[in-house]
Amino acid sequence: MRALIASTLLFACIPLTLQAAAPVSEIGSESTYNPPPIPVPVPVTPTPQPVAPAAVGDPHYQLQMLQDEVRTLRGMVEELSNDIKQLKARQLDDYMDLDRRLSGMSAGATETQTTPTAHSASTTTTSAATSPTVKPTPASGNEAADYTAAYNALKAGKTAEATALFKQHVEKYPNGTYTANAHYWLGEIYLLQNNLEQARQSFNTVTSSYPAHRKASDATFKLGLVYHLMGDNTKAKSLLEKAAAGTDNAAKLAQSYLRENF
Amino acid sequence: MSKKLGLVLSLTLTTLFWLTPAAAEFTIEITQGVDNPTRIAIPPITQSGRALPEDVSNIVSNDLQRSGLFSPIPRQNMLSFPATIKEVYYRDWRILGSEYLVVGQVVENAGRYRITFSLVEITGGRTVFTKVVDGGSTQFRDMAHYISDQVYEAITGIPGAFSTRVAYVTAYPKNGSMNFRLMVSDADGHRERMLLESRQPIMSPAWSPDASELVYVSFETGRPAIFRQRLATGAREQLTNFKGLNGAPSWSPDGRKLALVLSKDGNPEIYTFDLTTRQFSRVTSHFAIDTEPNWTPDGKSLIFTSDRGGTPQIYKLAIASGRVERLTFAGSYNARPRLAPDGRTLVMVHRDNGNFHIATQDLVTGDLRVLTQTYLDESPTVAPNGAMLLYATKQGDKGVLAAVSLDAGVKFLLPARFGDVREPAWSPK
Numbered sequence: 001m002r003a004l005i006a007s008t009l010l011f012a013c014i015p016l017t018l019q020a021a022a023p024v025s026e027i028g029s030e031s032t033y034n035p036p037p038i039p040v041p042v043p044v045t046p047t048p049q050p051v052a053p054a055a056v057g058d059p060h061y062q063l064q065m066l067q068d069e070v071r072t073l074r075g076m077v078e079e080l081s082n083d084i085k086q087l088k089a090r091q092l093d094d095y096m097d098l099d100r101r102l103s104g105m106s107a108g109a110t111e112t113q114t115t116p117t118a119h120s121a122s123t124t125t126t127s128a129a130t131s132p133t134v135k136p137t138p139a140s141g142n143e144a145a146d147y148t149a150a151y152n153a154l155k156a157g158k159t160a161e162a163t164a165l166f167k168q169h170v171e172k173y174p175n176g177t178y179t180a181n182a183h184y185w186l187g188e189i190y191l192l193q194n195n196l197e198q199a200r201q202s203f204n205t206v207t208s209s210y211p212a213h214r215k216a217s218d219a220t221f222k223l224g225l226v227y228h229l230m231g232d233n234t235k236a237k238s239l240l241e242k243a244a245a246g247t248d249n250a251a252k253l254a255q256s257y258l259r260e261n262f
Numbered sequence: 263m264s265k266k267l268g269l270v271l272s273l274t275l276t277t278l279f280w281l282t283p284a285a286a287e288f289t290i291e292i293t294q295g296v297d298n299p300t301r302i303a304i305p306p307i308t309q310s311g312r313a314l315p316e317d318v319s320n321i322v323s324n325d326l327q328r329s330g331l332f333s334p335i336p337r338q339n340m341l342s343f344p345a346t347i348k349e350v351y352y353r354d355w356r357i358l359g360s361e362y363l364v365v366g367q368v369v370e371n372a373g374r375y376r377i378t379f380s381l382v383e384i385t386g387g388r389t390v391f392t393k394v395v396d397g398g399s400t401q402f403r404d405m406a407h408y409i410s411d412q413v414y415e416a417i418t419g420i421p422g423a424f425s426t427r428v429a430y431v432t433a434y435p436k437n438g439s440m441n442f443r444l445m446v447s448d449a450d451g452h453r454e455r456m457l458l459e460s461r462q463p464i465m466s467p468a469w470s471p472d473a474s475e476l477v478y479v480s481f482e483t484g485r486p487a488i489f490r491q492r493l494a495t496g497a498r499e500q501l502t503n504f505k506g507l508n509g510a511p512s513w514s515p516d517g518r519k520l521a522l523v524l525s526k527d528g529n530p531e532i533y534t535f536d537l538t539t540r541q542f543s544r545v546t547s548h549f550a551i552d553t554e555p556n557w558t559p560d561g562k563s564l565i566f567t568s569d570r571g572g573t574p575q576i577y578k579l580a581i582a583s584g585r586v587e588r589l590t591f592a593g594s595y596n597a598r599p600r601l602a603p604d605g606r607t608l609v610m611v612h613r614d615n616g617n618f619h620i621a622t623q624d625l626v627t628g629d630l631r632v633l634t635q636t637y638l639d640e641s642p643t644v645a646p647n648g649a650m651l652l653y654a655t656k657q658g659d660k661g662v663l664a665a666v667s668l669d670a671g672v673k674f675l676l677p678a679r680f681g682d683v684r685e686p687a688w689s690p691k
Contacts (some may be wrong), residue, residue: 066570067549075571078588086628233605234560261626 330672
């Protein structure tokens, strides 16, 4: 019986290559009948598909390939968007720096209309800057003149003088046309000096006492920014979201700030 | 079903609670401190000259030294042992160059003890505060840690984290196979207690926000399953029993939910589990591996590790909107994220030149900082005051715990006397 099996196996294995011959001799030498696979099917199918192309055609394999490819691409997209985000931030910083230098240079000369572009963080400054000069209200000539003086001091970079003048302004005209603006600019100056608590108070005055004022949305954005710098992220976020809900420049700034920091 | 499960568990496990073997208690080796630590003197705190069951001033002294910010003056150098402010001769302490002095005394009343302690600023010659702390005869260590917290906060402005605890897993060979233990100890390594012992691996312990319970993964049922366990009573409950992966549980800040990883749908995905309604809800859906979820302090987002971008990186998921944002971009491996209590400092395992180190990333500025120089660093866990973090690393071929301050200024090792220590989790309070 054993001899028969051995001989059958031997015959069946004759067309096999040398590599396959080794197991045969093993089988023959084994005393038990435990290796049941008989290598007959190999010569029966004389045109076997090469292994690799079959696997490539396999949908599962293809899916795997595509998933790997998608992951790699996703990684690249994520890294590129991060690079773009960083470049944008750097560009904005450079722009602000340039803007600061330009306004520094023109400060000594006559008052000029700088920064005509309307899509950067300095727009708050610009839009606020133009408002009092473009639309002088006839209500009180004195108030407008005082405000312009204070504002010009600020524009000239004389922050100490500007602070004093704006402070004087809010005391002298507690219900004036430009009182909210004066509070707002005080906030801006304090923020510039990194005097966060006073900046917070000034912006808070604008948002709470003059909620309908044109500067209120700017102040809401800046107040959110101040809270963020102070580390109170929840308050910052709710204010920034409030500011971002509008359609004006402050809203755009708040939206981009939220995107980048929250 | 649960009854049957309980029976099986009690048969297959030796579950020992509140055993106090203390065999693996830590010793502490400070490897790096700040350049100019504050010099502080803590003369013995006694009950009118009689020693206490625990050396309170020594515990305070060790606590402060371990923070790396203080250099306590050795007791043998002290010229006097004042117990009250009146007994302080400033000159004695100026000679020693001490900047601060802590004096205290104990009064017993019907088995309760009250320590009255004061912090004195030697240079300015003024009393910073005088406070009292009460406790029973077994609570001297708690009272000592309380004193450390008060002193640390008054001088550094940061709340102390000396009264906190640490959970970790130890592994050591026993009768030819590995034995695993889930342990909890004080933050200084003392009063170590065993919560669970098993022949199968125990992994990923995480605290409940009130620090009264732990969740962890145990393989005792033959496959990974998530359990919760009450520290005071030792009572435990199996929460998951799905096919495949059940892992990396993390308790939400409000205590109502867990975030965890399940592969029951074929691929590791992140789920939340409502502890009241017992409902699972899947929060990630991606063919890549999503794992190691951890909550942001506001409870609105999860940070997790995913290889959806080709390499393991850290992502943030806003739970309400499902929006996913990638947080890490430096290097080809960033994993095991944890957030410091400020919600801004991300702590993670970062691969740098082929070595795994603990790193922090400021989420606002994006600045990455590698904190450790040890090898194969893993499992960072941040102290509730955000000043220090613990992590697991290798010393020789042994797994040990190490600590580093988040500014990388202070480093120390907590070598256990035997066995491997891994997966530390610092209690939230």
